Amino acid sequence: MFIKAEYFKNTSCDEKDLEKIYRIRKDVFFDRLGWDVLCSGGLEFDAFDNADCDYLVVRHQDTLICTCRLIPTTRPTMLSEVFPGLLRGEDYLPDPAVIEISRLAATACPSLRGGVMSLILQELRRYASDHRVSAFVFVTTTAIERLLRRHGVRLQRFGDGRTTLVGGVRSVALRLHPADIPQVN
Numbered sequence: 001m002f003i004k005a006e007y008f009k010n011t012s013c014d015e016k017d018l019e020k021i022y023r024i025r026k027d028v029f030f031d032r033l034g035w036d037v038l039c040s041g042g043l044e045f046d047a048f049d050n051a052d053c054d055y056l057v058v059r060h061q062d063t064l065i066c067t068c069r070l071i072p073t074t075r076p077t078m079l080s081e082v083f084p085g086l087l088r089g090e091d092y093l094p095d096p097a098v099i100e101i102s103r104l105a106a107t108a109c110p111s112l113r114g115g116v117m118s119l120i121l122q123e124l125r126r127y128a129s130d131h132r133v134s135a136f137v138f139v140t141t142t143a144i145e146r147l148l149r150r151h152g153v154r155l156q157r158f159g160d161g162r163t164t165l166v167g168g169v170r171s172v173a174l175r176l177h178p179a180d181i182p183q184v185n
Contacts, residue, residue, distance in 0.1 A: 003115060005123035007056040007070070010049065019043065020064040021055060028105035035167040048078060048102065056123050058106075058116050066106035066116050070127065073098045073137065079173055083139045083166070086173035088159025099131070101138040101176075117151055121181045128178035135177050142170040154180035 013021075022043035029035045029044055037044050052075045058066035071077050073092075077100040080092050101124070106116060124136065142163055148155060158173040165171070 003058060003060045003065075003119060005056060005058045005119045007054050007123060007127050009051075010053045010055065011051050013055060017055075017057065017064060021057065021067045022049075024064070024067055024107055025103050025105045027107070029103070033167060033169065048076070054127075056120065056127065058119055058123075066104075066120065068104040068120070069102045071100045071102060072096060073100055077137075078102045079137055079139055083171075083173065086139055086158065086164055086166075086171065088157070088162055088164075088173070090159040095134075097132060097134040099127075099133050099136050101136050104138075104140065104144070117147060118184055121148075121151060121153065122184055124176075125178050125181050125183065133178060135175055137173065137175050139166070139171060139173050141166075142172060145172060145174065148176075152182040 010018075022045045026037075026039050026042060026044035029037045030039050038046060048069065048071055052072060054070040056068050056070060057064050073080070073094045074096050075094075079086065079100055079102075080094070084092065104120075127133065128136070137158075145155060153176065156175040158175065161172075163170045163172050
């Protein structure tokens with residue numbers, strides 16, 4: 001079982017990989033979760049998929065199985081533009097050293113799930129080191145928050161920390177410092 005992770009700029013992404021990224025997102029956010037996201041031709045993409053974003057992907061034997069988008073908070077982000085209510089009263093301050101993680105999505109591969117999350121976390125540590133990132137921010141479900149905590153990740157909820165229903169799913173906005181991701185040897 002060979003799995004690997006990598007990240008790249010949107011502008012240097014292979015067109016076939018972009019299509020796979022958008023197809024996985026449509027399968028997860030539109031089909032599986034039933035969220036009100038824009039889809040076209042079996043793909044889910046939005047205005048945040050632009051030249052400013054990077055993508056992190058995980059491949060299993062050369063098949064793309066997991067993806068997330070990385071956006072500088074000095075640009076419009078999902079948290080600042082779509083989900084500001086999830087800040088729960090805390091100010092949102094754009095910072096070149098803070099990156100938003102959004103659209104984390106994976107194909108259904110239960111036997112790889114634990115390994116995939118560990119790999120994503122290690123790649124986020126590498127990304128942070130390579131790009132001088134002091135923190136990641138993101139909106140996620142409480143189920144993913146629990147999964148991250150089981151992997152030993154220390155997370156901070158924004159504002160008063162209460163959850164909010166997003167598309168019928170309990171969700172939170174979180175802050176993650178790269179040093180709070182356990183290192184795997």
